[in-house]
Amino acid sequence: MVLFQHFGLEAKPIFKHFDLSDFNYPPHLHRAFEIIFVKRGQLHVQIEKQTYSVNKQQFAVVFPNQIHGFNMLPNSTATIVLFSPEIIGAFNEQYHDLVPENPVIFDNHPLDFDGATNIFAIKGLLYTLCSKIVEQTTFIPQKTSEKLSIVHEIIDYINNHYTHECTLQLASTAIGYDYVYLSKLFQKTMDISFTKYLNRFRISKARQLLKNTDEPITQIAFNVGYANLRTFNRNFKLLNEISPADYRKTDQTTTYGKAIQENYISG
Template sequence: MVFFQSHGVEEKEFFHWMPLTEYQFPLHFHRAYELIFVKKGKLLVTVNHVEYTLESNQLIFIFSNHIHDMKIIGESEVTIILFSPELIGDFFTEYKGSSPSNPVIKLDSLPNLETLTSIYKQKSFLYQLCGELIDQTEFIKIESSTKTRLLHRILLFVDENYQSNCSLKDVAKHLRYDYPYLSKLFVQMTNMTFTDYLNNYRISQACYLLKNSGFSISEVATQCGYNQLRTFHRNFRAIIGKSPKQYRENSY
């Protein structure tokens, strides 16, 4: 999703949020912290291979560079908040390289995010959540393995190249790794093939464009790396369960 790309790579303070309905996003990571709040319905989130099912008024706190994905279940309303580590610098410094054993927080509701217009209001809201997280859970040191770092590099390659040629052979050539080794590692680390992941990533990008742009369906397909419109339609229906046209019509 355009919303996620490269967020937090630059070291400057930012606070962005957006609502989502009927959406899913495959494995990704970014330097920014991410909060996902379920206003209505259910959401399935996987963080570092641990699966969480969130229900109404629950929020999950995802740390910097943690690999995660999400899938909205049924008719649900979700709000995503991305913010730079610099906004909670004290917390970031103390817990960098750690992971909460329970990252799910129960809230009565989110504040009106439109009123958080100053950096001071944003920090106040975020530090309150940090305090609740510290009170409720322990933090575990995370040792980044060679395999995890390699998976990061593969996911980053997809993020930067999904609009054009982007095969595992391209990845292997770029990273200078043996193709069979990368293929086996990717399945081992994600429980899906690279091709399945790439298609899910491209279709998730297509969903965003169908909802938030004026591009035609054929233009969306091209923007998301599909040279054949028929292939785009087939993959879209297989992953989303409806045609791109139906998806766009249901978004209004």
Template sequence: MYFFEHHGMEEKEFFKYSSLDNISFPLHFHRAFEIICVEKGKMVITIEDEEYELSENEAVIVFPNQLHKLHTESESTSKVIIFSPELIGHFYTAYKGVVPENNKLYLHTVPHESQVDALYAQKSFLYSICDLLIKHTAFTPVTVSSKRKIIQNMLLFIDENYHKECTLKDVAQAIQYDYAYLSKLFYHYTNLTFTNYVNRYRITQAAYLLESTEDTISEIAMKCGYKTLRTFNRNFKEYKKVSPSFYREKINTH
């Protein structure tokens, strides 16, 4: 099962810097590049079919649309930088359609967030990573199966339409594939029915809004595609094991 994230789909240049402890994240992909560097402890990162074990000062760079997952067994502290391809436009154009044979890098240091809070500082750091990568590894053409492309299009449709009516019938019409074929293919790749996946995705977005905004629970329910508060509350409790109000209260006390 894997997820599509919206990173890199913004209309403007995008740069997000995070310091994270003990991170684990399921298989997913996005249009953005991502740099993950371990400062302390150890982490295992899987990119497509390759598994990388990272220790202190070791990093990986994930290219757009590469499937990847992160796992911390015991303890890790890491810095994660996610950025749009447009920030390194020259490199992105030159290396579009290929991926590194080896995504792993050794970084002596990663700048503090305050050192890359301006556009040219960000570009300078990112292009230094590009230079290091070019010197470090060869590149191979991207190979994505036709079935995976269909799944990516389906996940992109969900990401763009989860806040309104979003059914498998809608997807079938949008991407012009047979309904029954898409139903079986989607379950094969995600181990979920299309409806279950959409509900999970909506609840994930709702949890984020509960944490990061002051919107009312009713407003969040509507923004996440639920027509009634009752259905939203029921689905939220099914997936998060607590009510939306209790979830927000718990977050605010931490």
């Protein structure tokens, strides 16, 4: 599943960084660069249709409009850095329409983003990362298509309507494209059907609510768009191998603050 986020579209360039622990985030995309540093443990990051293992003293780099998601192993922590292409204008101009052939970069000296208190310090740190990327990987053309913008619209529709009735038929009416065409396009682009994607999206949201709220499981099921608790329980167990109740009791944690929830999770 993919979440469409609006990073990089703000009136002013953005720069955000925060830590996440024992956190899984479904495939998503946005128009900002994203750096994922592993501070402890290991994570698996999916970029487009490839999956990479990222260990301590490594980071993964995601270029704008690349579909990506990640899964952290237990007892893992990562720093997420998000920033607009404009902040590294020279790099972005030179490598526009290109992506790293190998997005996993070694870094034995993690940078101190907390100490970057002005735009010049931020640019200095980010260009240091750019240098490490250029030194350690080659670049290949990024696959682009006008059809991708249509997939963006479908994703945006799901992100705004998953809590209620949400079908591809309704999405096709809302964005003005033929249902059959959208069904084939989404499956071909995302390698997953609209229905499966929507289900995984809703279950991912449910995992966050189970770990970060005290709401009853029935209410959580309704909050993420399920009208039937039995269906929610079945789908949750199918994707997580345990029931929602057992998942809530596990030691696995999903840690993020209010700012992260507003600026990253919800996009």
